[in-house]
Amino acid sequence: MTTTTLSSAPVHPNVRNRFAWFNFWTMGALAIGGVVILPIVTVIYMAFTPGDDIWAHLLSTVMPNYVTTTLTLMVGVGLGTMIIGVGTAWLVSMCRFPGKTVFVWALLLPLAMPAYVIAYVYTDILEYSGPLQVLLREAFGWTTRRDYWFPEIRSTGGAITMMTMVLYPYVYILSRAAFLEQSVGVLEASRMLGRGPWQSFFSVALPLARPAIVVGISLVLMETLNDFGTVDFFAVSTITLGIYDVWLNMNNVAGAAQLAVVVLVFVMLLIFAERFARRKQKFHNAGGTYKVLPGYKLSGWRRNLAVVVCALPVSFGFVLPGFVLVMNSVTYFDAALSAEFYRYALNSVMLSSLAAVLAIIIGVFLAYAVRLRGERFLKVLVRFCSLGYAIPGAVLAVGVLVSLGGFDNALDGFMRQTFGLSTGLLFSGTIAAVTFGYLVRFLALSFGAIEASLEKVTPNMDGAARSLGHGPWQTLMRVHMPLIRTSILTAAILVFVDCMKELPLTVILRPFDFHTLATFVHQYASDEQFGEASLAALAIVGFGIIPVISLSYAMTRSRPGLTRHGGNVQKAAQ
Amino acid sequence: MKGLHIFGLSHAYGDNQVLRDVGLMVPAGELVCLLGPSGCGKSTLLRLAAGLEPLQHGTIVINDTEVANADLFVPPEHRRIGLMFQDYALFPHLSVIDNVTFGLTAMGSKEAHNRAMDMLDQVGMHTHIDKHPHMLSGGQQQRVALARALAPKPELLLLDEPFSGLDTSMRARIREQTLDVLKRSGVATLMVTHDPEEAMFMADRIKVMGDEGRILQAGRPHDIFYHPKHEFVARLFGMMNRLEGVVEKGQINTPFGPINARHIEDGQQVSVLVRPEGIHLTDNSIPGVNVEVLSTHLLGHDSLMRVRRVDDHDGLEFHVRVHNEFDPALIYPINAHVEPEYTFIFPRDGGRVFDQQDRRDMEASDE
Numbered sequence: 001m002t003t004t005t006l007s008s009a010p011v012h013p014n015v016r017n018r019f020a021w022f023n024f025w026t027m028g029a030l031a032i033g034g035v036v037i038l039p040i041v042t043v044i045y046m047a048f049t050p051g052d053d054i055w056a057h058l059l060s061t062v063m064p065n066y067v068t069t070t071l072t073l074m075v076g077v078g079l080g081t082m083i084i085g086v087g088t089a090w091l092v093s094m095c096r097f098p099g100k101t102v103f104v105w106a107l108l109l110p111l112a113m114p115a116y117v118i119a120y121v122y123t124d125i126l127e128y129s130g131p132l133q134v135l136l137r138e139a140f141g142w143t144t145r146r147d148y149w150f151p152e153i154r155s156t157g158g159a160i161t162m163m164t165m166v167l168y169p170y171v172y173i174l175s176r177a178a179f180l181e182q183s184v185g186v187l188e189a190s191r192m193l194g195r196g197p198w199q200s201f202f203s204v205a206l207p208l209a210r211p212a213i214v215v216g217i218s219l220v221l222m223e224t225l226n227d228f229g230t231v232d233f234f235a236v237s238t239i240t241l242g243i244y245d246v247w248l249n250m251n252n253v254a255g256a257a258q259l260a261v262v263v264l265v266f267v268m269l270l271i272f273a274e275r276f277a278r279r280k281q282k283f284h285n286a287g288g289t290y291k292v293l294p295g296y297k298l299s300g301w302r303r304n305l306a307v308v309v310c311a312l313p314v315s316f317g318f319v320l321p322g323f324v325l326v327m328n329s330v331t332y333f334d335a336a337l338s339a340e341f342y343r344y345a346l347n348s349v350m351l352s353s354l355a356a357v358l359a360i361i362i363g364v365f366l367a368y369a370v371r372l373r374g375e376r377f378l379k380v381l382v383r384f385c386s387l388g389y390a391i392p393g394a395v396l397a398v399g400v401l402v403s404l405g406g407f408d409n410a411l412d413g414f415m416r417q418t419f420g421l422s423t424g425l426l427f428s429g430t431i432a433a434v435t436f437g438y439l440v441r442f443l444a445l446s447f448g449a450i451e452a453s454l455e456k457v458t459p460n461m462d463g464a465a466r467s468l469g470h471g472p473w474q475t476l477m478r479v480h481m482p483l484i485r486t487s488i489l490t491a492a493i494l495v496f497v498d499c500m501k502e503l504p505l506t507v508i509l510r511p512f513d514f515h516t517l518a519t520f521v522h523q524y525a526s527d528e529q530f531g532e533a534s535l536a537a538l539a540i541v542g543f544g545i546i547p548v549i550s551l552s553y554a555m556t557r558s559r560p561g562l563t564r565h566g567g568n569v570q571k572a573a574q
Numbered sequence: 575m576k577g578l579h580i581f582g583l584s585h586a587y588g589d590n591q592v593l594r595d596v597g598l599m600v601p602a603g604e605l606v607c608l609l610g611p612s613g614c615g616k617s618t619l620l621r622l623a624a625g626l627e628p629l630q631h632g633t634i635v636i637n638d639t640e641v642a643n644a645d646l647f648v649p650p651e652h653r654r655i656g657l658m659f660q661d662y663a664l665f666p667h668l669s670v671i672d673n674v675t676f677g678l679t680a681m682g683s684k685e686a687h688n689r690a691m692d693m694l695d696q697v698g699m700h701t702h703i704d705k706h707p708h709m710l711s712g713g714q715q716q717r718v719a720l721a722r723a724l725a726p727k728p729e730l731l732l733l734d735e736p737f738s739g740l741d742t743s744m745r746a747r748i749r750e751q752t753l754d755v756l757k758r759s760g761v762a763t764l765m766v767t768h769d770p771e772e773a774m775f776m777a778d779r780i781k782v783m784g785d786e787g788r789i790l791q792a793g794r795p796h797d798i799f800y801h802p803k804h805e806f807v808a809r810l811f812g813m814m815n816r817l818e819g820v821v822e823k824g825q826i827n828t829p830f831g832p833i834n835a836r837h838i839e840d841g842q843q844v845s846v847l848v849r850p851e852g853i854h855l856t857d858n859s860i861p862g863v864n865v866e867v868l869s870t871h872l873l874g875h876d877s878l879m880r881v882r883r884v885d886d887h888d889g890l891e892f893h894v895r896v897h898n899e900f901d902p903a904l905i906y907p908i909n910a911h912v913e914p915e916y917t918f919i920f921p922r923d924g925g926r927v928f929d930q931q932d933r934r935d936m937e938a939s940d941e
Binding site for chain 2: 458460461462463464465466467468469470471478479482483
């Protein structure tokens with residue numbers, strides 16, 4: 001062939017050396033990813049840094065207690081949510097009884113109720129001076145504690161109950177999706193082979209749904225580990241609470257980090273279980289036809305039992321506490337306002353909005369960088385960035401505090417050396433630190449939603465836009481952004497609401513005397529002034545309902561056969 | 575030279591080598607078809623030319639300017655190429671007119687609108703400008719995609735299976751329309767397809783690509799059909815009768831008598847391919863071997879039959895294609911003979927066959 005034309009061909013003016021490893025998107029994603037995983041890396045680093053090694057001390061003193069309590073809590077909440085979640089999911093998916101269509105979405109409502117809020121409400125009702133015990137004493141003429149037995153709400157059992165009541169929807173959503181996905185044919189085959197409805201449930205439907213149930217319970221247990229408000233209020237000494245204690249009360253950074261690593265071990269096991277189950281899920285999606293589910297028509301006592309079984313979690317997980325919150329809010333309305341409700345509400349909304357906007361921008365950037373570049377290490381890094389969601393807020397808070405402190409000190413030292421002026425602690429103890437914490441913890445939410453939505457846009461769209469003369473930025477702005485608009489909005493709402501509810505990170509990282517609605521509720525409840533904080537708690541629940549509504553909307557619309565993988569539901573459930 | 579020039583292109587996904595030392599040239603105004611089975615790497619070649627895939631080995635030159643080689647890479651937005659995808663990839667959130675003006679960023683909006691309207695007029699879609707893609711039929715989407723790709727007056731147009739999304743009744747008409755528009759625009763076009771008929775219809779020249787990512791033969795549609803150089807190329811156009819044998823004294827023996835094979839060495843193992851339409855059935859006024867018809871199927875324009883030599887009941891069965899309906903009862907006995915033009919002989923070791931026609935081909939494709 002004519003090689004002469006080759007050598008004489010002029011070089012195109014817009015040439016890029018393709019071996020240049022510097023690329024805006026890769027470097028940008030690396031930088032952002034590096035900053036986001038910094039707190040996680042810091043915690044791990046600190047725990048294994050030799051120094052005043054307090055492992056031995058921890059082991060001989062508080063550790064056994066922490067671990068036992070944490071395990072008890074996890075087993076209790078895991079079992080509780082599994083029984084309620086799977087049971088109600090089976091009833092509303094496979095049976096017909098009065099109110100079924102309402103229960104399908106109403107069973108999700110407790111998701112809007114943070115565990116700590118429900119804990120405050122029930123303590124208010126059930127404690128010695130609460131209305132129920134007062135009523136009982138009056139009715140039976142008891143006068144002191146010794147006259148009767150009443151369960152102590154501020155206990156491990158109490159914490160298990162509270163968390164079970166608000167966390168079971170995770171298991172419910174995922175197992176319902178799994179039941180809906182099961183081919184009716186499989187169940188029919190089981191019936192034809194002589195098994196009754198109950199036997200079919202235990203021998204066919206339940207095993208097929210097992211991976212989904214495991215995913216749901218893993219998510220529940222991650223939330224259980226994350227919980228700070230409930231265990232703090234009930235003085236149930238879990239490791240998570242221990243971190244807070246060792247950090248603030250004993251002033252021991254390394255100790256807190258070492259406890260944090262123990263929590264990380266739990267988290268890793270949960271992530272492993274979840275990933276493993278998700279992989280299995282693919283095989284368990286028994287193909288075939290997706291007809292409308294049979295719907296065993298229940299009658300007599302079975303019907304009544306089904307109604308009661310579904311009504312109980314909704315009533316105690318949402319209706320009753322919601323009612324108490326509303327009543328309290330009305331009663332203590334003026335008191336709440338004079339306790340600067342508006343200021344804290346504004347703080348919450350501003351912080352959460354800021355975090356949501358940042359999470360969206362960074363989520364879009366990372367997801368698009370992965371799409372553009374597709375380098376393997378970039379994908380791995382981004383996976384690591386998504387770990388924040390599984391890591392308890394208290395653990396992340398330690399990481400954020402230490403890494404920001406280190407950065408501040410380094411910056412201060414540098415500025416003093418070169419310019420002779422001290423910047424002091426620039427970020428530590430500021431709103432920036434809180435926002436950063438939120439970002440690290442909830443980036444997975446926005447990234448996951450955006451990535452899933454981007455994946456649905458065919459790469460040919462990119463190709464078309466690029467060949468029509470648009471660069472990567474223009475393509476993002478003119479093609480992808482309009483196409484994934486809805487998912488971005490959904491992701492923003494999810495992050496916003498989770499930030500509104502967030503307690504442990506905020507408590508540890510907030511500036512002195514700075515309150516969000518959540519910390520305000522926590523503080524007032526701890527001071528036995530829950531009435532004044534009810535309006536704030538109600539506001540948190542009110543915001544929490546937004547994603548629940550969209551989730552229930554998605555669930556009622558998803559007919560069997562339409563969402564074969566239940567992908568949206570699962571994403572939303574995270 | 576205006577147009578696309580590709581040298582020594584090789585590409586692999588992991589261990590899977592999809593392109594091996596591929597070279598091709600598409601001069602301005604010409605339409606070249608890359609014809610090959612699915613998964614043979616032809617779409618990869620298109621993506622490499624467009625700049626959507628990082629180049630691994632080789633050189634790509636557009637309009638005498640290198641756009642990709644081992645050291646440099648011009649991003650797709652600077653290559654001035656039009657690209658039309660199999661799924662058209664119309665932007666679902668934009669109307670027809672906005673889709674077509676999308677690439678006209680260098681012009682003022684008035685000018686862009688006029689240019690887009692002109693293109694839409696050419697493809698006959700100017701009455702649908704405010705519709706969104708989901709409101710259009712497959713054929714309409716295809717025409718909008720063509721208008722969108724041509725609107726910025728690209729130096730080179732790449733078409734990836736442009737008609738595979740259309741149903742057969744529509745395909746022929748759209749194909750003709752598309753060819754008209756392309757010829758009028760004078761753009762150099764590289765089209766990828768797995769459909770031989772489509773390639774024959776559209777192409778000025780065809781490049782046949784085999785499973786191993788190598789170009790097996792290049793030439794005009796006539797050459798590809800009448801002078802295939804590989805068994806693979808000969809088999810592209812449907813069912814073939816295949817025999818095996820050894821060349822003796824410059825010819826090879828077949829059930830239909832000896833066939834000239836002087837261009838192949840004596841003693842060479844060969845396969846002989848005969849197109850079903852290359853076997854002629856006549857009455858015994860014309861010399862041939864006596865055959866019996868085992869089955870006959872009317873396919874529409876022609877009939878497909880299975881025949882066998884009368885004197886050899888365990889012998890090979892052959893497929894025969896004849897025009898219109900064939901009733902074996904009407905003529906008896908039936909004689910069959912093969913037409914040399916539809917008969918191809920290939921060495922069994924996969925080597926090439928050289929003859930006069932081939933030499934001329936090679937000279938033509940070297941340019």
